[in-house]
Amino acid sequence: xxxxxxxxxxxxxxxxxxxxxxxxxxxxxxxxxxxxxxxxxxxxxxxxxxxxxxxxxxxxxxxxxxxxxxxxxxxxxxxxxxxxxxxxxxxxxxxxxxxxxxxxxxxxxx
Amino acid sequence: xxxxxxxxxxxxxxxxxxxxxxxxxxxxxxxxxxxxxxxxxxxxxxxxxxxxxxxxxxxxxxxxxxxxxxxxxxxxxxxxxxxxxxxxxxxxxxxxxxxxxxxxxxxxxxxxx
Numbered sequence: 188x189x190x191x192x193x194x195x196x197x198x199x200x201x202x203x204x205x206x207x208x209x210x211x212x213x214x215x216x217x218x219x220x221x222x223x224x225x226x227x228x229x230x231x232x233x234x235x236x237x238x239x240x241x242x243x244x245x246x247x248x249x250x251x252x253x254x255x256x257x258x259x260x261x262x263x264x265x266x267x268x269x270x271x272x273x274x275x276x277x278x279x280x281x282x283x284x285x286x287x288x289x290x291x292x293x294x295x296x297x
Numbered sequence: 298x299x300x301x302x303x304x305x306x307x308x309x310x311x312x313x314x315x316x317x318x319x320x321x322x323x324x325x326x327x328x329x330x331x332x333x334x335x336x337x338x339x340x341x342x343x344x345x346x347x348x349x350x351x352x353x354x355x356x357x358x359x360x361x362x363x364x365x366x367x368x369x370x371x372x373x374x375x376x377x378x379x380x381x382x383x384x385x386x387x388x389x390x391x392x393x394x395x396x397x398x399x400x401x402x403x404x405x406x407x408x409x410x
Contacts, residue, residue, distance in 0.1 A: 218397070220399070222401075227385075227403075227404070229301075229389070229401030229403050235397075275340075279397055283328055283353060283393075284342065284353060285330070285342055287339035287340050288339060290338075
């Protein structure tokens with residue numbers, strides 16, 4: 188059973204399109220993180236959100252934390268081939284305990 | 298220096314072998330983690346060390362034995378593994394605190410034959 192469900196699981200889009208990835212749980216997180224992972228490498232942290240309703244922007248990426256701190260979304264504007272990778276959300280419960288979402292594999296075609 | 302290093306990068310071992318994975322960080326982080334990642338799956342938490350003490354063991358079989366010799370080093374000792382233990386083993390570290398931003402190493406690709 189996956190504590191954190193991500194959708195969609197796979198996404199293949201053309202360069203320049205917009206997309207949104209969702210991360211949902213029935214549990215409340217103390218904070219939530221988004222990572223991107225390239226094949227054969229470790230995940231790289233993109234952002235941490237802590238406060239319910241928080242919105243953070245990182246260039247073309249916009250991250251939102253739900254008001255109830257149970258869900259989050261990642262929106263990418265004008266996707267580029269360099270955005271290709273596995274996007275993972277990770278919820279933090281009870282200090283130091285991380286659970287990763289099921290992952291969204293994004294492919295941006297030139 | 299925001300790097301977490303892991304050695305070896307690749308490891309092939311038989312089911313009767315004993316081997317160790319090593320992880321090192323020099324960011325002053327006091328929490329260190331071991332994760333296991335199977336192909337096309339997200340990382341699964343195995344162990345957490347906080348201030349050099351084991352704080353979380355996610356019901357990992359005893360053939361995996363973690364060790365934290367000091368605040369910069371984390372080892373994972375492997376013994377009598379099974380082929381289904383083949384995976385990418387990731388080490389991470391973080392500061393203690395509400396954001397717990399983890400920095401991951403590149404992983405060790407383990408194959409058990």
